[in-house]
Amino acid sequence: MKRLLIILLLAMIALYASAAPAGQDMSLVLREVSQWLDAALARAPGQSSYSVGKLDSRLRLEACQQMEVSVPSGQRLIGNVLLRVRCTSGAAWSLNVPVQVSLSATYYVATRPLAANQTISDHDLMPQQGDLANLPGSVILDPAIAIGRTLNSAVPAGQPLRREMLRAAMVIQQNQKVRIIYRLDDIEVVNDGIALAAASEGSPVRVRVSGGNVISGIARANGDVEVGH
Template identity: 30%
Template sequence: MDIKTTVSRRLRSPRYRRLLCTWTALFVMCAGQQARADNVTLPDLLIGVTQGFLEFTVEDYLATTQTPGRYEIQVNQLDPRLRMPMCDQELTATLESPAQPVGRVTVRVRCDGASPWTVFVPAQVRLFREVVTVARPLKRTAIIGFDDVALRERDISQISQGYLTSLDQAVGQKLTRPVVTDQVVTLIHLEQAQVIRKGDQVVISANSGGLSVKMPGEALANGGISEQIRVKNLNSKRVIKARVTAPGQVEVAL
């Protein structure tokens, strides 16, 4: 089941329909109190509908994509002079743009009653996650260690170049540019560091359960942390594939 289908089903839930019914009832009540006027001004009610709709949409997005984090929603103020005919049906709200409810969004609030109308309401959805940041200034070409990075909460809607959610994704990588304290580490900052060069003498570790065997080997290719490279076992002369675990260290599963 895709995200769109899941969200659509949940927006038809009794809780969401009660919310829209409540705002529609307030809309009609306000309109009835202005019997002499042809139209009514209801920017606050439209903001309320938009706020409720976005809360449902963001919660469903987080649940469906299994994205951890917290969110904040700010609906922009509408023109207080905004006027429209009374709506005699439930108001409907849909996400106009973008495809995901993160960052700057636009919600379309629509009346399909006898005098139909549509209002587009802008808002900002800030989604906060724990991402990898720099713990101290680092120079270009530096190899990142565990003490160089930390997880801190940031608004990912403001990060356009990708981000990392685990320290392991950054440790052992080489920086392509200098960074400063608290800076978010993005994908453009990193380059896989070659910790083993072709021709290097390496130690091959073969592990299975509690059994561990070590043997000498020779790297037949360059490799970075967690990369698989071809290695020659100098005892058996066999060529195998092994995963780089540290400078001069590779591992193969038995």
Template identity: 30%
Template sequence: MNATMTTFRRHLALRCHWVLLLPALFGACHSVAQSQSIGPEQLIGASQQFLEELVSAHLQRSSIQGRHEVEISRLDPRLRLAECTRPLEFSLQGQGHPIGRLSLRVRCTGTTPWALLVPAHVRLYQPVVTLVHPLQRNSLVQASDISLVEQDVSLLRQGFITETQQVIGQKLTRNLGANQILTPSHLQQAEAVRKGEHVVISAGTGSIKVKMPGEALSDGAVGQQIRVRNLRSERIIRARVTGPGQVEAGM
């Protein structure tokens, strides 16, 4: 199946130098006001602004619809760092995208250099396909079985689906309860042909097509190859399922 699964695995250039009046990679960056020392509130504020701009640019560039929240973890209130004679530098550590739990490296390369890791969490909220009531394994999902519910997708490690049309008509691979967020692993394509059913075998190329009756010898979803008995010749052939009751054989 082609379920949309938001996995944010694109590689990003995540390094940004905050320089006064100089546009950075993901928007205008700003220098941190200099003072005799830099405290936790200044670091949190600068880190928050950096991530807000970074995430907004990432979502726009990736055409991802949703709202986000940036949370910077509390720092030790006793923290005092020497003022930086150069603009602070920010980069993400070991992360290919700015969503989820992050470690932000703040670095000073001035007269008194220092570096600090600032923990952060970027939440991304999107409507995802969710079951409204329990369904048994092998059930075909109907429109009345699902709804779109906003969730923090940064926590959905198993994937998720945002389009209801990519779920309707699919078959469940296991029993699922109410309020279950559907993932690609929960679904498989439903059989268009069942074993023992009569099917129409199409064969030929271009405008020349020959059709003949057949019998499916196994279940098959669209695109799968199955064994089919040609009821005219009694030969057993392999054919590709093209739709309900329809298979196509090569010449």
């Protein structure tokens, strides 16, 4: 009788185990995160490295057939980040996985003190190597972005240049005599006028022409103003 009860108990345990949903292997979650990071950081500038944090060992999730990894809105994939892992097939759960991402890359600093309204040349920039996790996201990584642009404010020597510090250089000054080019299909007419304000390349500018009329056009790199299409 005792043996029969043991057999029945074992059968009930086996039946319950077969009916219970399979649990998620958490090592597969971490592997999915690592594979996603490998693909995402392959496109990043410089040399990247990362470490994936541990998950709570008490966490129990249903088995997932397909997962989706993403960076939460408003976060950069650098420094300490919580990646979002969501099960998209087989279960309905999501969790955050802590990762630390380092990105060693070349960025550019001022070689000397730079004044406000100064136009940047290649002699004003010096490359530095460092972890972008410790720098603002707008730091200059390509010197071509800065050269030829004008500083909004002074920059001390050795300070990294950032995109928001720069504006396009003025190609037209206020009260400057400019050449106006009217283009319509294959027709081109050239006239002269006086710019009513300073303008950078590609920005609109108003010009006074003979007779006191004012027209609007687009400033070009050579200082001309183009009107029409």
